[in-house]
Amino acid sequence: xxxxxxxxxxxxxxxxxxxxxxxxxWAEFGRTLRTRRRLAGMTQQQLGLRVGYHxxxxxxLEAGLREPPAGLPRRLDDLLDTGGDLSALLTSRAIPxxxxxxxxxxxxxxxxxxxxLAPLADRFWPDRLPYHGLPCPLHGKxxxxxxxxxxxxxxxxxxxxxxxxxxxxVDPDVVHVLTALLGGYTQAGLHGGTTTGLVGSVEYxxxxxxxxxxxxxxxxxxxxxxxxxxxxxAQLAGRFRMQQGQSVIGMAWYDRGLNWADxxxxxxxxxxxxxxxxxxxxxxxxxxxxxxxxxxLEAVDTGRxxxxxxxxxxxxxxxxxxxxxxxxxxxIATAHRQINRFDERDRAEAPWLTGLAGRxxxxxxxxxxxxxxxxxxxxxxxxxxxxxxVEAALDLLPVPLRPARVLLTVRLADALACAGRPDAAVIxxxxxxxxxxxxxxxxxxxxxxxxxxxxxxxxxxxxxxxxLLEQMPGH
Numbered sequence: 001x002x003x004x005x006x007x008x009x010x011x012x013x014x015x016x017x018x019x020x021x022x023x024x025x026w027a028e029f030g031r032t033l034r035t036r037r038r039l040a041g042m043t044q045q046q047l048g049l050r051v052g053y054h055x056x057x058x059x060x061l062e063a064g065l066r067e068p069p070a071g072l073p074r075r076l077d078d079l080l081d082t083g084g085d086l087s088a089l090l091t092s093r094a095i096p097x098x099x100x101x102x103x104x105x106x107x108x109x110x111x112x113x114x115x116x117l118a119p120l121a122d123r124f125w126p127d128r129l130p131y132h133g134l135p136c137p138l139h140g141k142x143x144x145x146x147x148x149x150x151x152x153x154x155x156x157x158x159x160x161x162x163x164x165x166x167x168x169x170v171d172p173d174v175v176h177v178l179t180a181l182l183g184g185y186t187q188a189g190l191h192g193g194t195t196t197g198l199v200g201s202v203e204y205x206x207x208x209x210x211x212x213x214x215x216x217x218x219x220x221x222x223x224x225x226x227x228x229x230x231x232x233x234a235q236l237a238g239r240f241r242m243q244q245g246q247s248v249i250g251m252a253w254y255d256r257g258l259n260w261a262d263x264x265x266x267x268x269x270x271x272x273x274x275x276x277x278x279x280x281x282x283x284x285x286x287x288x289x290x291x292x293x294x295x296x297l298e299a300v301d302t303g304r305x306x307x308x309x310x311x312x313x314x315x316x317x318x319x320x321x322x323x324x325x326x327x328x329x330x331x332i333a334t335a336h337r338q339i340n341r342f343d344e345r346d347r348a349e350a351p352w353l354t355g356l357a358g359r360x361x362x363x364x365x366x367x368x369x370x371x372x373x374x375x376x377x378x379x380x381x382x383x384x385x386x387x388x389x390v391e392a393a394l395d396l397l398p399v400p401l402r403p404a405r406v407l408l409t410v411r412l413a414d415a416l417a418c419a420g421r422p423d424a425a426v427i428x429x430x431x432x433x434x435x436x437x438x439x440x441x442x443x444x445x446x447x448x449x450x451x452x453x454x455x456x457x458x459x460x461x462x463x464x465x466x467x468l469l470e471q472m473p474g475h
Contacts, residue, residue: 027064029073029089034062036080049289051075052258052274052296069262071270075299104227104263105214107207108252117159118201124184124191125152129176131183133351134232137225138175147172149180162208178229181205186236191400195240195441202240206233224264231260231269235276242280243441250280267301268349271310274300278314282321283442291318306350309338313365320372325382328373332366356396363393364408371411374418375450383419390415403439406432410447417454425455426464430471437473448472 037047037058044062045055051072060066068076073087080086129136129147136147150158155177162174185202189195209230213223234257241250254277261269274297281290298311316331339358347354353361367389374383390412397405413429416422429451436444452472459465 025089026067029068029086030062030064032082032086032089033058033076036076036082036086037062040080047076047079049292050079050295051299052277052293069259071262071265071267071300075296078299104259105210105217107210107256108249117156117204118185118188118197120152120181120184120188122152124187125149125155126180126183129179130351131180132187134179134183134186136172136176136179137228138172147176149176155180159205159208162212175225175229178205178209182229182232182236189236189240189243190404192403195243199237199240199244202233202237206230206237209233227260228264228266228269231257231264231266231273233257234260235269235273238273238280239276242276242283243443245442245445247280247284247442251277254280267304267307271297271300271304271307275310275314278318279443282317283446285321287318287321290321291315294318304346304349305338305341305343306346306353309335309342309353310350312338313362313369316369317365317372320369320376323373323376325373325377325379328369328382332369335362335366360393360396363389363396364411367393367408367415368411371415371418371450374415375454380419383415386415387412387419403441403444406436406439407441407444407447410436410444410451414447414451414454417451417458422455422459422462422465425451426468430468433468433471445473 037044040047042050043055044058048055048058053069053072057066061068068090073090076082077084077086126149128149131149138147149155150173158173158177159181161171182205185198189198192198209226213226213230216223216226234253238250238253238257241247241253254273257273258270261273274293278290278293278297281293294311294314294317297314298308301307312331312335316328316335319328319331339353339362342354352358367386370382370386370389373379374386390408394405394408394412397408409432410429413425416425416428433448436448452469455465455469460469
């Protein structure tokens with residue numbers, strides 16, 4: 001797998017960009033930032049990692065050559081303990097916001113449009129929004145608002161309206177169809193296991209959305225609803241590319257998504273994207289980067305319990321990868337406390353972290369963290385706890401989500417191996433081993449690699465283990 005960069009290379013992403021620096025304001029901001037960073041004893045790279053940006057952006061900010069992305073001055077104030085000095089510099093003077101810069105409408109090169117969109121089964125097409133936690137971007141601040149979605153046959157005609165012939169306004173039907181299509185492709189990927197036939201369509205639609213947003217901006221209209229959608233599509237494109245082992249392309253899409261999330265001032269989109277970036281760093285085996293992104297996720301909005309919960313879960317996995325038993329368990333305990341403090345806004349913004357779906361995600365993530373911890377440290381107590389968490393996740397998993405069941409079954413087998421139970425690991429893994437290898441996703445391949453490593457290191461002399469190893473990829 002390609003090596004994950006230290007941090008996302010983030011371009012200019014302010015929600016209402018101010019004039020590019022070299023003005024006294026930006027020079028003063030940059031000098032203050034440099035002074036505070038040095039007083040904190042941090043390098044530009046260390047600061048960038050802590051707030052989730054590439055060190056080159058920090059360098060340009062300190063040189064007065066860039067305006068900070070939306071929300072970044074507040075995060076810098078909190079991290080550097082400035083007492084709000086950096087934010088105050090930007091709010092103390094009125095600066096008229098110009099139109100969005102053309103760089104806000106750039107997409108990554110390559111990934112040209114497919115011959116046609118991948119068809120969706122009827123079961124993946126909703127009749128109304130929200131759909132699996134995706135609200136209508138036009139009513140995103142009203143978590144209970146429901147919007148009707150046109151039938152799928154009509155949706156294809158509506159989609160043709162933004163293919164090289166952008167609507168002149170914000171047509172609700174177009175936004176509804178694009179949101180439904182995003183949810184449909186997401187569910188198709190979850191149920192089907194393979195994303196090969198989907199990623200081209202996702203990237204094709206994403207380019208049409210960004211083109212539409214650019215047209216609206218040129219007309220003096222707000223493109224925020226479109227760019228909010230673009231952030232979600234970029235996340236899905238990055239996720240599909242990551243699952244195919246194309247981490248560099250995935251990271252590029254995540255970077256563009258973070259850009260658009262900042263433009264739209266959407267903490268939810270930014271937090272969700274940073275969560276996926278954490279996963280990408282973890283797949284690459286980079287505990288330091290995984291922790292840095294998880295801390296940047298937490299800094300997005302400490303007032304949202306669902307964001308803090310997600311950040312704690314990802315920090316637990318980062319500490320597990322680094323072998324820190326105490327910190328890993330502490331983050332898990334904090335995540336449990338936070339999820340019990342969800343308010344109405346948390347439940348509206350992150351329904352996938354509430355109810356049975358939330359318990360499933362918690363148990364699966366905690367099981368992965370404890371398994372990683374046991375594999376790194378040999379701690380049997382962590383391995384036994386991992387077995388319990390993954391078993392609980394499997395009990396909660398809906399039957400149709402076969403790819404997720406296969407992945408969690410391999411994870412359970414690996415946790416059993418870490419717990420010193422090779423016989424149980426073989427019995428658990430054997431029924432799904434060929435199916436797991438056939439999925440070909442990066443996450444499942446990672447689980448298989450770990451299981452193979454554990455069995456080979458400790459029990460390759462057992463006949464039943466040798467038989468299973470012979471069936472595994474890479475034999």
